Amino acid sequence: MDMVDFKEILKTKNLKATHQRLAILETMDSLGHVDIEYLYELLLDKYPTLSKATIYRNLKELIAIDIISEVKIPDMPTNYEINKIPHVHLVCKICNKIEDKIVNTKHLIDEATKEMHYKIETSNISLIGVCPKCLDKQS
Amino acid sequence: MDMVDFKEILKTKNLKATHQRLAILETMDSLGHVDIEYLYELLLDKYPTLSKATIYRNLKELIAIDIISEVKIPDMPTNYEINKIPHVHLVCKICNKIEDKIVNTKHLIDEATKEMHYKIETSNISLIGVCPKCLDKQS
DNA sequence: GTGTCTGCAAATTATTTGCACGTTG
């Protein structure tokens, strides 16, 4: 299905496909959203000598070349995700899970820019509440 | 116009109306959005002995009692704002200005939760692009 | 082989905390 060839992508950006870098991308791809601490923990299993400096450096580089982005949500550590089609984040404040949902935002942007004359290029939308699973547990 | 009585508000929350605390609130109120560094700089003029610890502590307390909130936007330091009617943030990536715009988000939330069965409680929306002033300068 | 990347340690920056003293109500 979701066979992204990160080696190829890195090559086109003139970055070497090191094990660490690929592992970062693959972990992010499979998890969807990760924060630095958790990413580090996970990768330590596979690369016991992995340095946090490597993670910080790589995340910055990957952001700079537009392969990943920061996901900033109030009261949560910054998360990171692989760039894909623009989408909205559904955030559960009970279990802290983040899900993606593709939504048409044209309507919203039109209304927001009406009389404001901004030229909007990207949008960053998080909807925060309770996910179905946690709703069930509550009742 | 916008005569918010922070002393009153603090009293109802059992917080003392110290000069520092009031100055933080008033500065935030007049600027709309500030980050910690800038807030500290500004207040130093008026309170040369002001400690950053005081700012950190106060921002946390004011968040806890729901008077202010964090505004997190990718590639920007965390900003803080006085809580008001829910709104969208229009962000200029050239001059870094943040403006508020009140927009009806019902449509968006309905579409986003369709088949997702989340119960959304708050939303956090930033629309990022170029403001009218910077658009003018570019052309 | 050569330029890029990594790990490590040290440096810097950001945030939190303890405590003695000052201020608010």
Next chain:
DNA sequence: CAACGTGCAAATAATTTGCAGACAC
């Protein structure tokens, strides 16, 4: 005057940087 809040310094946490050796191509 009794909390509570502040400033300062020290502690902790987060992020960045310099450098020598390792790895990708």
